[in-house]
Amino acid sequence: MKTKNLIIEEDAAKLLEKKIKKDQLLLLNLNDGANIYSDMGSCGGEIAYQLVIIDHFDPNYDIKLENDYHIPVYISERESGMLGAGLKLKEKMVFYLWLVMKAWLIVHSPLTIKQIKAIK
Numbered sequence: 593m594k595t596k597n598l599i600i601e602e603d604a605a606k607l608l609e610k611k612i613k614k615d616q617l618l619l620l621n622l623n624d625g626a627n628i629y630s631d632m633g634s635c636g637g638e639i640a641y642q643l644v645i646i647d648h649f650d651p652n653y654d655i656k657l658e659n660d661y662h663i664p665v666y667i668s669e670r671e672s673g674m675l676g677a678g679l680k681l682k683e684k685m686v687f688y689l690w691l692v693m694k695a696w697l698i699v700h701s702p703l704t705i706k707q708i709k710a711i712k
Contacts (some may be wrong), residue, residue: 593657594655594656594658594672595656595657596656596657596672596675597657597683598657598658598680598686599659599660599678599679599681600660600689603682604683605659606683608661608681610643615647617649617650618643618644618664618667619644619645619646619667620643621653621667621668621671622640622641622668622670622671623640623641624640627670629644630642650666653666654666654668655667655671655672659697
């Protein structure tokens with residue numbers, strides 16, 4: 593399995609740990625209308641990501657984002673090509689998570705966290 597690094601700041605980790613149950617996984621998903629987790633159209637003018645909580649491993653998201661909190665975060669090849677070094681999740685304004693890469697905010701609006709019950 594391929595891996596990349598993700599820095600998760602402490603406040604963001606605490607927020608995620610409250611949302612993610614044991615044995616669940618977190619996907620950092622490109623929200624562009626081109627995958628089963630996306631809830632946006634593909635004609636948006638900006639890049640949008642979402643965090644998706646799933647109950648079972650999805651083989652399409654096989655790149656693990658290693659982090660100090662051992663939160664199971666995965667991306668697909670599509671996201672991998674768009675995300676470089678210095679990727680960081682930070683909490684802002686209490687309940688919002690922001691995706692930052694080398695100190696540049698790459699998601700202009702707060703990341704949404706979506707729970708997926710079951711996708712077959």
